[in-house]
Amino acid sequence: MQVRPEFIRGVAEVEVTPRGIRPHRLPAWVREQFPDGQLLSMENQPSGVRVVFRTAASAFDLVVHPTRIAYVGTDRPRGRIDVYADGGLVVRDVLDGGDRFEVDLASGDSTLHPGPAHTTRVSGLPEGRHRIEVWLPHNESVELVELRADAPVEPDDVDLPQWVHHGSSISQGSNALAPSEIWPAVAARRAGVELRNLGLGGSAFVDPFLARVIRDAPADYVSVKLGINVVNLDGMRLRVFVPAVHGFLDTIRDGHPDVPLLLISPLFCGIHEDTPGPGAIDPASIGTGQVRFVATGTPHDVALGRLTLQVIRRELRSLVERRAADRNLHFLDGTSLYGATDAAELPLPDGLHPSPEAHQRIGARFAEYAFTGTGPFARPPAGGVA
Structure with missing residues (x-):
């Protein structure tokens, strides 16, 4: 199933893309009013954004397509996805694949290198209904492609300040x-x-x-x-x-x-x-x-x-x-x-x-x-x- 917008916390809105949906931390009117490259790149990275749902599943997969910026001659760690079940960390998954914009700081040139989607897999959850919170990467943008689970998933009903x-x-x-x-x-x-x-x-x-x-x-x-x-x-x-x-x-x-x-x-x-x-x-x-x-x-x-x-x-x-x-x-x-x-x-x-x-x-x-x-x-x- 496609990730439903009501599962996503910490966003202004989501954009439907050919692959799935992309979280945005700033609303469209800001992006249209001031389409600054730095601002657009940063708001596109879902820092603090979570996919939150309830499920009795013992396993699920979240498929995302990352896009990152890399700099020639500079080592920058890949983004990660953190998965919590009932408040406890169960998976910390380092992204691979995805699209890479490589920037040469000396010349200012950039090159796009396309790549495949990434799947975060969670398995072995104990029996019972769980509150799942998936923290998306703070330093790479992602499109949410698909959520697959071995039991139904439902929106979370917790109302926090x-x-x-x-x-x-x-x-x-x-x-x-x-x-x-x-x-x-x-x-x-x-x-x-x-x-x-x-x-x-x-x-x-x-x-x-x-x-x-x-x-x-x-x-x-x-x-x-x-x-x-x-x-x-x-x-x-x-x-x-x-x-x-x-x-x-x-x-x-x-x-x-x-x-x-x-x-x-x-x-x-x-x-x-x-x-x-x-x-x-x-x-x-x-x-x-x-x-x-x-x-x-x-x-x-x-x-x-x-x-x-x-x-x-x-x-x-x-x-x-x-x-x-x-x-x-x-x-x-x-x-x-x-x-x-x-x-x-x-x-x-x-x-x-x-x-x-x-x-x-x-x-x-x-x-x-x-x-x-x-x-x-x-x-x-x-x-x-x-």
Whole structure:
């Protein structure tokens, strides 16, 4: 049978393709309004997206057709599919086959290499009815071709609180090895909430259309992590950035006036702490198997309004303080999730993105901060999903 849309969680919509259906994390109106190649590539990768169903089957197959981007001279791990049964991991399956777009970073040329579909097989499930949750890859796009099982499958009826999170490639899961181990997934699984992940690699630019997507999304909790991509691109000066964030939050509040809203400043990143962007790939790292990033700005340019991570943290904290009338707006310093001490212990492998171990640490710390005790998301949702 074809995977039914009602089985898919964490998406804006699905697209019918000749092979099956493709999950999209952003709605069609965004993709049509701003068809940026980087944005389209990232929203097409189903980070945080799950196929969820109930079944008494002892075995099932999920057939997908992956599409990935590979870089000449750089070793990038393949995507994975994680399968949970009743909350326990039963299969972690590394993708093979699929289509490969190979990009030469030196020349900019790209070549398409077609490949076959991939089948994730699950067998030996114990007798009884199970809740199955299949986490799709965070770093490759997939078309869902077919779901085969030895017993009927039905939609899941569990109604969990909805957490919508927006951020950069770190939130999408860059450098994490498995889709359920990206830091937002780690936090969501610990907290027992339904994740809608709008982490978009290289695309967290305080874009008004993203604020509209969040405004219109069902949400019991909302978090927004802003700053690192703005510095990477050197896309804004201080005078423009602060009002843009105000407008971003105002738009979210138009749809969610009372939902707990958490503004998160950037994690520690040594290359941009005191040095503005733009960021760039270190040419010396091309072909070494591990691309590294560098900052190309100069620290004294801060006086001209150019942004560093330290400037952004200061300004976001001040911005939330000036919006004190909004009692459900909260601020979290990103260095409390991953700071300089963490970077010394668990360095950023490429100078920009956390390691798999750091994703686990960030997710655990976020869950502890946000969803327990007096945290901003600790209280049960009031009045249900908007």
